[in-house]
Amino acid sequence: MTAVAINIEQVNLFYGTNHVLKDVNLDISPGELFAFLGPSGCGKTTLLRLIAGFNTADTGRVLIDGKDVSALPPWRRDVGLVFQSYALWPHMSVRRNVAFGLEERRVPRAEIERRVNAALELVELSQLADRRPSQLSGGQQQRVALARTIVVEPKVLLLDEPLSNLDAKLRGQVRRELRDLQQRLGLTTIFVTHDQEEANSICDRIAVMNAGVVQQVGTPMELYERPANLFVAGFLGSANVIDGAKWVDPPAGTPAGAKLVFRPQAATLSAASQQAWLKFEGAVAHREFLGSTVRYGVRGPAGDVSVDVAFHQGQALFDVGQSVTVGVPQAAAMWLST
Amino acid sequence: MAFAGKVSALALSLLLLAGAAAEAQVSGKVSVVTSFSKDVTDPFKKAFEAAHPGTTLDVQNRNTNAGVKFLQETQANNQVDLFWASAPDAFEVLRGRKLLQSYKPKASGIPEKIGSYPINGPDNNYFGFAASGYGIMWNERYVAANKLPAPKEWDDLAKAPYFDHVSMAAPSRSGTTHLTIETILQGEGWDKGWGVIKAMSGNFRQITERSFGVPDAVNSGQVGYGIVIDFFAFSSQATGFPVKFVYPSVTTIVPANIGIVANAPNKAGAEAFVEFLLSPAGQEVLLLPAIRRLPVNPAVYAKAPADYPNPFKDTSLGAKVKFSAETSEKRSEVVDVLYDQTVTFQLEALKDVTKTLHAVDAALAKKANAKAADLAKEARALVAAMPITEAQASSPEIAGAFTGAKQKGARQAELEQQWAAFAKDRYAQAKAKAAEALKAAQ
Amino acid sequence: MTSASAVADLPPVVQGKRRFGWGQAALALAIAAFLVLFLAWPVGTVIVAAFTHKGAGGFTLVNFYDFFATDLFIRSTWNSLYVAGMSVVLASVFALPLAYITTRFEFRGTVLIQTLGVVPLIMPPFVGAVAMQLLFGRNGTVNMLLDQHLGFKIPFMEGLNGVIFVQAVHYFPFILINLSAALRNIDRAMEEAAQNLGSSGFRLFRRIVFPLAMPGYLAGASLVFVKVFDDLATPLLLNVKDMLAPQAYLRITSIGIADPMGYVISVVLIVASVVAMWLSALAMRGKDYATVQRGGGGLARRHMHPWQAVAAYAIVILILLLVLAPHIGLLLLSFATIWSFSPLPDGYTLAHYGRVFSDSAVYITNTALYATLAGVIDIILGTAIAYLVLRTKLAGRQWLDWGASAALAVPGVVLGIGYLRCFYGVTLPDGTPLAALWIVIVIALAVRRLPYALRACVAALQQVSVSLEEAAENLGATKARTVRRVVVPLMTGGMLAGFIASFATAAVELSATIMLVQSNADAPLAYGLYVFMQSAAGRGPGAALGVIAVLLVALCTLASHLVIERRQKP
Numbered sequence A: 001m002t003a004v005a006i007n008i009e010q011v012n013l014f015y016g017t018n019h020v021l022k023d024v025n026l027d028i029s030p031g032e033l034f035a036f037l038g039p040s041g042c043g044k045t046t047l048l049r050l051i052a053g054f055n056t057a058d059t060g061r062v063l064i065d066g067k068d069v070s071a072l073p074p075w076r077r078d079v080g081l082v083f084q085s086y087a088l089w090p091h092m093s094v095r096r097n098v099a100f101g102l103e104e105r106r107v108p109r110a111e112i113e114r115r116v117n118a119a120l121e122l123v124e125l126s127q128l129a130d131r132r133p134s135q136l137s138g139g140q141q142q143r144v145a146l147a148r149t150i151v152v153e154p155k156v157l158l159l160d161e162p163l164s165n166l167d168a169k170l171r172g173q174v175r176r177e178l179r180d181l182q183q184r185l186g187l188t189t190i191f192v193t194h195d196q197e198e199a200n201s202i203c204d205r206i207a208v209m210n211a212g213v214v215q216q217v218g219t220p221m222e223l224y225e226r227p228a229n230l231f232v233a234g235f236l237g238s239a240n241v242i243d244g245a246k247w248v249d250p251p252a253g254t255p256a257g258a259k260l261v262f263r264p265q266a267a268t269l270s271a272a273s274q275q276a277w278l279k280f281e282g283a284v285a286h287r288e289f290l291g292s293t294v295r296y297g298v299r300g301p302a303g304d305v306s307v308d309v310a311f312h313q314g315q316a317l318f319d320v321g322q323s324v325t326v327g328v329p330q331a332a333a334m335w336l337s338t
Numbered sequence B: 001m002a003f004a005g006k007v008s009a010l011a012l013s014l015l016l017l018a019g020a021a022a023e024a025q026v027s028g029k030v031s032v033v034t035s036f037s038k039d040v041t042d043p044f045k046k047a048f049e050a051a052h053p054g055t056t057l058d059v060q061n062r063n064t065n066a067g068v069k070f071l072q073e074t075q076a077n078n079q080v081d082l083f084w085a086s087a088p089d090a091f092e093v094l095r096g097r098k099l100l101q102s103y104k105p106k107a108s109g110i111p112e113k114i115g116s117y118p119i120n121g122p123d124n125n126y127f128g129f130a131a132s133g134y135g136i137m138w139n140e141r142y143v144a145a146n147k148l149p150a151p152k153e154w155d156d157l158a159k160a161p162y163f164d165h166v167s168m169a170a171p172s173r174s175g176t177t178h179l180t181i182e183t184i185l186q187g188e189g190w191d192k193g194w195g196v197i198k199a200m201s202g203n204f205r206q207i208t209e210r211s212f213g214v215p216d217a218v219n220s221g222q223v224g225y226g227i228v229i230d231f232f233a234f235s236s237q238a239t240g241f242p243v244k245f246v247y248p249s250v251t252t253i254v255p256a257n258i259g260i261v262a263n264a265p266n267k268a269g270a271e272a273f274v275e276f277l278l279s280p281a282g283q284e285v286l287l288l289p290a291i292r293r294l295p296v297n298p299a300v301y302a303k304a305p306a307d308y309p310n311p312f313k314d315t316s317l318g319a320k321v322k323f324s325a326e327t328s329e330k331r332s333e334v335v336d337v338l339y340d341q342t343v344t345f346q347l348e349a350l351k352d353v354t355k356t357l358h359a360v361d362a363a364l365a366k367k368a369n370a371k372a373a374d375l376a377k378e379a380r381a382l383v384a385a386m387p388i389t390e391a392q393a394s395s396p397e398i399a400g401a402f403t404g405a406k407q408k409g410a411r412q413a414e415l416e417q418q419w420a421a422f423a424k425d426r427y428a429q430a431k432a433k434a435a436e437a438l439k440a441a442q
Numbered sequence C: 001m002t003s004a005s006a007v008a009d010l011p012p013v014v015q016g017k018r019r020f021g022w023g024q025a026a027l028a029l030a031i032a033a034f035l036v037l038f039l040a041w042p043v044g045t046v047i048v049a050a051f052t053h054k055g056a057g058g059f060t061l062v063n064f065y066d067f068f069a070t071d072l073f074i075r076s077t078w079n080s081l082y083v084a085g086m087s088v089v090l091a092s093v094f095a096l097p098l099a100y101i102t103t104r105f106e107f108r109g110t111v112l113i114q115t116l117g118v119v120p121l122i123m124p125p126f127v128g129a130v131a132m133q134l135l136f137g138r139n140g141t142v143n144m145l146l147d148q149h150l151g152f153k154i155p156f157m158e159g160l161n162g163v164i165f166v167q168a169v170h171y172f173p174f175i176l177i178n179l180s181a182a183l184r185n186i187d188r189a190m191e192e193a194a195q196n197l198g199s200s201g202f203r204l205f206r207r208i209v210f211p212l213a214m215p216g217y218l219a220g221a222s223l224v225f226v227k228v229f230d231d232l233a234t235p236l237l238l239n240v241k242d243m244l245a246p247q248a249y250l251r252i253t254s255i256g257i258a259d260p261m262g263y264v265i266s267v268v269l270i271v272a273s274v275v276a277m278w279l280s281a282l283a284m285r286g287k288d289y290a291t292v293q294r295g296g297g298g299l300a301r302r303h304m305h306p307w308q309a310v311a312a313y314a315i316v317i318l319i320l321l322l323v324l325a326p327h328i329g330l331l332l333l334s335f336a337t338i339w340s341f342s343p344l345p346d347g348y349t350l351a352h353y354g355r356v357f358s359d360s361a362v363y364i365t366n367t368a369l370y371a372t373l374a375g376v377i378d379i380i381l382g383t384a385i386a387y388l389v390l391r392t393k394l395a396g397r398q399w400l401d402w403g404a405s406a407a408l409a410v411p412g413v414v415l416g417i418g419y420l421r422c423f424y425g426v427t428l429p430d431g432t433p434l435a436a437l438w439i440v441i442v443i444a445l446a447v448r449r450l451p452y453a454l455r456a457c458v459a460a461l462q463q464v465s466v467s468l469e470e471a472a473e474n475l476g477a478t479k480a481r482t483v484r485r486v487v488v489p490l491m492t493g494g495m496l497a498g499f500i501a502s503f504a505t506a507a508v509e510l511s512a513t514i515m516l517v518q519s520n521a522d523a524p525l526a527y528g529l530y531v532f533m534q535s536a537a538g539r540g541p542g543a544a545l546g547v548i549a550v551l552l553v554a555l556c557t558l559a560s561h562l563v564i565e566r567r568q569k570p
Helices: A044-052 A094-104 A109-122 A138-150 A168-185 A196-202 A220-225 A230-235 B002-015 B017-022 B038-051 B064-073 B088-096 B140-145 B154-158 B175-188 B190-201 B213-220 B230-239 B267-278 B280-285 B298-303 B325-330 B332-342 B344-366 B370-384 B390-394 B396-403 B412-441 C002-008 C013-019 C022-051 C062-069 C071-104 C110-121 C127-136 C141-149 C159-184 C188-196 C201-212 C214-230 C233-237 C244-253 C261-284 C306-335 C351-359 C361-391 C397-409 C412-423 C438-462 C466-474 C479-507 C511-516 C525-532 C536-568
Strands: A006-015 A018-028 A033-037 A059-064 A079-082 A156-160 A188-193 A205-210 A213-218 A240-243 A259-262 A268-270 A278-289 A293-300 A303-310 A323-328 A334-336 B028-034 B055-061 B082-085 B126-139 B166-169 B204-208 B225-229 B243-246 B253-261
Touching (some): A018 A213, A033 A044, A044 A059, A044 A156, A079 A138, A109 A138, A138 A168, A188 A196, A205 A220, A213 A230, A230 A259, A268 A303, A278 A303, B028 B267, B038 C536, B055 B267, B055 C525, B064 B088, B064 C244, B064 C412, B088 B126, B088 B325, B126 B213, B126 B230, B126 B267, B166 B175, B166 B213, B190 B370, B204 B213, B213 B225, B213 B243, B213 C127, B230 C536, B325 B332, B332 B344, B332 B396, B332 B412, B390 B396, B412 C062, C022 C361, C062 C261, C071 C201, C071 C214, C071 C244, C071 C306, C110 C159, C110 C479, C110 C536, C127 C233, C127 C306, C127 C536, C159 C214, C159 C306, C159 C438, C159 C479, C188 C201, C201 C214, C214 C244, C233 C244, C361 C525, C397 C438, C412 C438
Parallel strands (some): A079 A156, B028 B055, B028 B082, B166 B204, B166 B225
Antiparallel strands (some): A006 A018, A205 A213, A268 A323, A278 A293, B082 B253, B126 B243
16 A cells, blocks of 8 residues: 555635635645644635545645546545544445445455455454444444445545544544554545644644634644744644733843743743743732643733643642742743734 | 236237228227216117127216317327217317217107207217206205205295205306206396396305216205206116206206217227117117116107106106207307306305395295385396396307407406406495395394 | 556546536436426417417417406415415324324334325325215214204315315325424434423424424425415315316316416416425525434434323324324215215115226226336436435526426316327327327326425435435445435435325326326226216215225335334334
8 A cells, every 4th residue: 555645736715705715735745644623614624525525626726646636526536534423324234334435346245345344353343243323332433434434445534523523531542543543554644623632642744724724734743832823822732822012021032013922831930039031920810730730820910821830749839819920931932923 | 917918908009000900890999088977888888889799889988078178189180989978069169170070870760859959960960869958956855854845946946945055067167057057048038047047046055166066965965956967866866865856847958969070080880889879779778777868769768667757748848948059059158157257256245145135035024115125126136137238148249259269359358357347246236235125124 | 456446447537527417417408308398398388378369379468467457366366375375284283293293202003193194195086075075064974963962063164264174184194294204314312402401392392303304394385385276176176166276277177168367377376386386495495404413323212101192192093083084984985875964874885896896997907007107207206306406516406396396286187188289199100199108197197296206305315414425425436326325225215205195196196187098998096986976876986996096005105104114123
């Protein structure tokens, strides 16, 4: 199985007058596990369906393995799509659901049998093969949908919020399984999600989308450390955003109109005044115990900020209402204007 | 099974095509379009096929109107040999459109006329084979339960006790009723005739759109009395329904007919059936209890049951009217539409006036009152009034509006609206007068 | 690698793009051709009279001016609208409880009720009317008993309200069939979610279940509206003549009268029906109620408390008694010796059945054959049109729907005359006119009943989630294969409902067939009924034939329901 690249070139798409995708350009490398991340309504599912052939772009084109597939109907694209709702056919058994794609490809009966069994084994559903989808749990249905898609060995795999119908514990397990499977198959995979943790934990690269526009593309770490704009900074992890204009004593080199962005765990907190590149005074508004850290909400003249303090046993905590000083080291500070 | 049967039948008919054409004269399929029920056609079919082995009588049952329409629409490629129905006016329409061919029946012993009505159509286009008269049929149980009288004449039906108990088919829907209306109009004269018809109609429970709807309703007991053709009553009696029938003195005996369709595919077969129908053997079939029609061959009555009406002997039957088929034909559509517009579609208003007038009569019977009597008379005159005269009814200008004639003239819808408005207006006035009379009489 | 080799054979991209819509366009054209050939053209040759000037012969609209200038027609129009609207209301009252109880609850006898609920649709012409009168008429059983014991009568069968009563009894199965199909597809979780949020009883039904079943309900209700609006048999049976359809019929079928108004009214009826269908489509726009997820045992039925069950049975039995009364009357009539002005027949006999079996068996086999073929043609066309309308973007696809639905409004006699005009001139090699072949009767029946099957198919397809189809396409199934392997199996319930509606009503159709029947051997049952019901002695055998017609259709319906029920069980 050779993995293939996916290239999206200058795609624009309208629903009526609604501009759903704006100038989208993406290059997804062979074998990559790539995520479209964004809030609901950002166009990520539309883009996925465009690749699968269920939407048609008004401009631009989609290349799979270097070939323009824009004009191909869905059934000739050879991309596997796992639907958010799974879209299992209620009138067919699990086995029949999984066999469907192979039957459509006129694969010999014996081989269908073999490959369906293998796929069901892969998702550990062999003993439920003759049930109807309505008799399965959500997680089992999800695995049937996955088996149904990968059994045909598509060139690329598209997953539309595949974990959203699963409970939290199962989700962690299934996403690791997904990653393993993807690595083993070496399949170029696109994963649509609105959950940054999900994207961060398993994906090679992420395209963050908002309002039909790709905001930034990069590895999870790049996005976290060097967000291109306020949206990305806020969407990946927590971020404190302070309007520079409101800063009492702005340090030298502050770009005009820019906002100061820093992560809660990068700041320090002390009862007395402290030495720091930037100082911010206020009072503790609330306190949350998160296990390994304690998150303080500090309210001051410039606004509200969150500060995470590593927790260790016997540590003295700040009380709600107590006056504190927040310090931000220069290395942790980012200036973003958009 | 049925499908396979049909497919093979189709194949067979294709194969036998040449053979069929070459066969002898009276044979093969004789197809007849008729309005007569199975009870009537089945005995004839059996007897005819027995008399002419090798023939089959294929009966297509359609009501008279649909049958006429069918022949019109299919004349380019006609497959029908005979048209067999009651109403002479349907045959007149067919004759007018040249859809019948003339033939001189060889059967003997059949007179020229029955009563005053010629048995055969003009130009020998159609032939009477049985006679029927119109009369009043009633349900004995219904009449007993409601303590109602037995009628003798048409005017009886206009009397108070009959209110809301009588039914008739619309003359535009039933050739037989049309002739009844025409008979009254010719017997009583145009103005007086309409007076009788409207007074009678004011007592109607319903005006049906099928001839058979009337005997059906009487048989079920939904209405007490029906104005029907005699054989409906006779065959109902024969079936066991508790019904009675009377011929009023102003009635006419008219023949039910059969005609050979122009370009009949089996002309010889068609002629053979006509001859059979008019022969003594065919005429005797009419005497069967489920058919009960009056033969046109006087000699056949010798074999009839004792109480069988015989129009050739009983001169009271139809003697009063000199029925003119010519007059009837000229104004037939006009009379139908006049009735529909002034009675059928205005029945509620007409009944309303009639009910009030019955109440006035009842009050006057108790205590005479000249003013009330005068007002009631005026009201009756308003009810009886017609939008057009007898002469106008037969005039080409008005008759032309209903026949799709080529010349310019009033459109049917315009006339209908005028006549309906006229009737509506007169009934409203009559109602006011009648109400005033009722007040005065009380 | 199998998948790669499948893709390697792909034609060049541009060709692929062209091919995309070709099959659909060809299908749409074929259906359009069918509709033009067997509906628009024959009807056009007849109703052209509505636009023809009297005498002069040229095109004119003066006849429409006359229509609006005539009091009778204006009154008729309002009466027809009133009756059609109120019939929908009353029919809903009959249909809603039956549909809801039998589809959403564990209820013994569901299949029986669903079958019996369809039976009223099969009202054999003429003889059904007699049976109704004998039961509900002024001197019918009910009124005679009321009069004897309580001293009053109820005018069930009088005037416009009588028409509404009879029409609702007759046509409520359209709502029952379509609504039941829709209710079966609602995920139990939808109800549970509402119950969880505190909704129960009638509010639950009104706010959640009924809106979700709206496509099915509207499909049925719009059929009832249009059908009642266009129906002439019932008003005429009750002697109500000031409605549009009876006016058209009376004018078209009266001999000797060359009156364009009958055809003008036909045009009005056709336009009104298409508008009604269009409005119902408009009302449904944007309401995609497809139940996306059918997992988690979502179709399980609710249990009823004992007192609820008692109430439910009482309601169901009451409604069934009312709507089946005509058929009970028909059954009595078929065994009656004489039944005249009495609550019950004078005596009973089997002779009528003997007569029917001896000389009318051919009618029964013909009917079974014709109605089955017509029903099959209808669901094929119905499914195809529903798919083109709902799942493609072909220009003018909506016209297929409207065109097919217009058949509902074409008076049968107009279609019959049109067929004679168009196909009687076409002769087969042996000289037989094309119109004389029995297959023409089948096509006429199919065209007349197509709207029923179409509405059911549209409702069924609306409830199939698009993602189920996309999943199939994604796995390599073409549109055609997707239809065959996913869409059609999931639509089976709705298609069967459509088949039942077409089959059942085709089995007792008279007005078009009476024009087209060319020989006794090819005649269907309704024609046989007509022949019997022309004489007093034929009433009993006519009723017996009517009972046989009802049984024939009921058995087919029962079989279909068993199929649906079996599919419901996992």
